[in-house]
Amino acid sequence: MQENNSILNQEAHRYIPGGAHTYSRGDDQFPENAPKVLHRGSGAYVWDVDNRRFLDYGMALRSITIGYDYDRVSEAAIQEIRKGNxxxxxxxxxxxxxxxxxxxxxxxxxxxxxxxxxxxxxxxxxxxxxxxxxxxxxxxxxxxxxxxxxxxxxxxxxxxxxxxxxxxxxxxxxxxxxxxxxxxxxxxxxxxxxxxxxxxxxxxxxxxxxxxxxxxxxxxxxxxxxxxxxxxxxxxxxxxxxxxxxxxxxxxxxxxxxxxxxxxxxxxxxxxxxxxxxxxxxxxxxxxxxxxxxEMCGLGAFRETLRVYKELDVTSHLWNQGERLKRGLNGVARDLGISEQFSVEGPACSPAYLVKDADGAVSMSLRTLFMQEMVKNGVLMPWIALSLSHGEEEIDMTIAAAEKSLRVVKNALESGTDQFLIGKAVKPVFRKYN
Missing domain, CATH: 3.40.640.10 (Type I PLP-dependent aspartate aminotransferase-like (Major domain))
Incomplete structure (x- = not known):
């Protein structure tokens, strides 16, 4: 059941142009089965308004590098609020x-x-x-x-x-x-x-x-x-x-x-x-x-974020986990024989996945299908933004979800996306017309 998601999504479009305050969060950027309205986040996970949990790689448009509601940062912000903010x-x-x-x-x-x-x-x-x-x-x-x-x-x-x-x-x-x-x-x-x-x-x-x-x-x-x-x-x-x-x-x-x-x-x-x-x-x-x-709450959060980075070497974690994720996802694609159509590239601290059709052209419909199947398997991956909270368990979960999802992508490469994709393909944010 996704009753609250549907109702609140309708309300969002009634009261907010585009249904969200950032175009990258819009319905046209996600597959039809993605959670439309989120309720909360903790660590590397988000819950929608129907209490469905997803491992998240959007991480608030890449702004969460430690984890949602990380205690030390949240408490630092709250202390500043109590000073008058x-x-x-x-x-x-x-x-x-x-x-x-x-x-x-x-x-x-x-x-x-x-x-x-x-x-x-x-x-x-x-x-x-x-x-x-x-x-x-x-x-x-x-x-x-x-x-x-x-x-x-x-x-x-x-x-x-x-x-x-x-x-x-x-x-x-x-x-x-x-x-x-x-x-x-x-x-x-x-x-x-x-x-x-x-x-x-x-x-x-x-x-x-x-x-x-x-x-x-x-x-x-x-x-x-x-x-x-x-x-x-x-x-x-x-x-x-x-x-x-x-x-x-x-x-x-x-x-x-x-x-x-x-x-x-x-x-x-x-x-x-x-x-x-x-x-x-x-x-x-x-x-x-x-x-x-x-505003003091944000700057208090910034100061504590600096401390966490220095004490826990956050950037090294991002590089290391990103490298493990890249190897895992590319390994799955290779084992399925579709490494020319699906690949994870770029710096390990901020990798990006590419999905191409059989002719080697970037395919938005196949990318959407991959995102859709990852949602089915409990992973929200509009792009890849790692955080300190993406540990070994999360990387293992992601690779397992990708193996199931890429099997569907492989079938779609052979017979087309129409019988697999629910709804419309995602669209570029920068486009002349809707």
Missing amino acids: NLTRATETEVLAAKEFCETIPGCDMVKFAKNGSNAVSAAVKLARAYTGKNYILRCGQHPFFSFDDWFIGDTEVSRGVPESSRNFTLRFNFNDISSVKAAFAQYGNQIACVILEPATSVEPMQGFLSELIAVAHQNKSLVILDEMITGFRWSLKGASDYYGVMPDLKTFGKGMANGFSVAAVAGRRDIMEIGGIHHDQERVFLVSTTHGA
């Missing part, structure tokens, strides 16, 4: 959080906290424009999301509502293609305020690419922003920029830095960050100013 002036909590952040992340002399990644990234872009006096933004075309603000969304398929004037200042380059970076600078060099990209996704940077990109940008007096919303606190506690041995001008963080609490950050060199402050005699830059940006 949000006071009239800067709090001791936010000062200590800022200090600990800057002492942890190399190259970050100052930090400004925000409540979501979009605001932090757009703040970095504003800083770059103000610092350089230039308007153009050169962004990586292969990296899926930077911000809901016009400068980025206007350069996607979902550009409705964005003035053309806002779209015209955003340019693209290709990841791991330094020639595309140089070509953009050859055409717009003295007008480009910044280059923005993620240090890595499921595709890692080629040797020397990031350092050469930074050199080209600096030769043209442009800044480099590395968006570490996903890579930060997953690749390394010090960030993927440190992992790959490069130093951008500005960095943005979010997702796992507070184990699911709403904390994001823009940080970087003092001379850049300080122009958003009040201790200079230059023209003012109105950077990020939010009533809840330094």
